[in-house]
Amino acid sequence: MKWGGMSNTINVDREPAVDTAWLGLRGARVLIAGAGGIGGACALAYADAGASVLVVDRDGAALAALAADPRATAAARFETLEADLTRHGSGDEIVAHALESLGGLDVLLHAVGINDRRPILDFTEDEWERVLRINLFTVFGLAQAAGRHMVSQGYGRILALSSVSGLLAHHSHGPYAASKGGINQLLRVMAREWAPSGVTVNALAPGYIETPLTAGHLAKPGKREELEGLVPAGRLGTPDELTGPALFLSSRHAGFITGHVLYIDGGRTLV
Numbered sequence: 001m002k003w004g005g006m007s008n009t010i011n012v013d014r015e016p017a018v019d020t021a022w023l024g025l026r027g028a029r030v031l032i033a034g035a036g037g038i039g040g041a042c043a044l045a046y047a048d049a050g051a052s053v054l055v056v057d058r059d060g061a062a063l064a065a066l067a068a069d070p071r072a073t074a075a076a077r078f079e080t081l082e083a084d085l086t087r088h089g090s091g092d093e094i095v096a097h098a099l100e101s102l103g104g105l106d107v108l109l110h111a112v113g114i115n116d117r118r119p120i121l122d123f124t125e126d127e128w129e130r131v132l133r134i135n136l137f138t139v140f141g142l143a144q145a146a147g148r149h150m151v152s153q154g155y156g157r158i159l160a161l162s163s164v165s166g167l168l169a170h171h172s173h174g175p176y177a178a179s180k181g182g183i184n185q186l187l188r189v190m191a192r193e194w195a196p197s198g199v200t201v202n203a204l205a206p207g208y209i210e211t212p213l214t215a216g217h218l219a220k221p222g223k224r225e226e227l228e229g230l231v232p233a234g235r236l237g238t239p240d241e242l243t244g245p246a247l248f249l250s251s252r253h254a255g256f257i258t259g260h261v262l263y264i265d266g267g268r269t270l271v
Contacts, residue, residue: 023251026050029102030250031095032109033085033142035062037211038161039111041239042246047075049247052102056081056094057112077102085112086133091141095149104153107250108146110139110160113179115213120174128175135179136186143190143201151197157250160187161242162203164265180205184261191259200258202249207265209237233266 028051032043035057043055048071055078057063063080072078079101083094098105113135116127139160150156165173166180184203191201208227210218218224218236228235245262248254263269 020049020247023049023247025247025251028106029104030107031098031105032111034111035059035066037213038239038242040066042109042111042243044069044071045243045247047071047078050076052077054079054081054098054102056083058082058084085138085142091145094142095145099149105146105149107157108143109246110142112138113161115176117172117217119172123175131175132179136182139183139186147190147194147199150199151194154198156199158201159246159249160203162205162261164205164207164263164268166205167269188259195258200254202258203261204242204245205261205263206242207231207237207268209239211239231266231268232270237266
């Protein structure tokens, strides 16, 4: 495991683009898995809200780019950690590092995932397992480690990115859809078990969002227009449109919301 990060303290208060003071996240200790796309957008939003943020990813370049963002450099505390979440035991190590670095842990957001768009008959068992290990197994390892600490302290917020694919039967999404459906049910069981300890566990289920994960697929001729035609809102979403729901579900205002899969999809699951 490689340790790397940064921490900056500002001398003057900087007003965020959106007033997030009402969420009460200033000083919250937040661990985010995933530096690109939605994970990166959420990391900057938590920083704007005054939280102390640690972002973990195995992509050092993505971490460096995120840490260099002006919103990160202006944050009270913004750190990065290069690590492979698929390695056994990494969840415990990452959470232990977060506890030491941030001085505690209040919020976990898991935003790591891959897709492999092929018919099910084309997959080998190893290829199937690779998608499940990255998308689903890493949620278990990291959320279990965070859950141990949060249950003990009597408070915590755990979020993970699911997808509309966890509900809809998209063609050529076999292992991806299985992993997202698995995330939905795993988080529901965690929510049921940990609710008495003041820990909420919820899933954010985006529809079609423009991220590095979808860029290649959207670049195919006619694909963007095809997907936009499936969304009642008539367009694709952006990573920034996930940040508001993530911040709200991480706040004390959402203390009675747990075991929920929130679809953020422009109406895609309606049709």
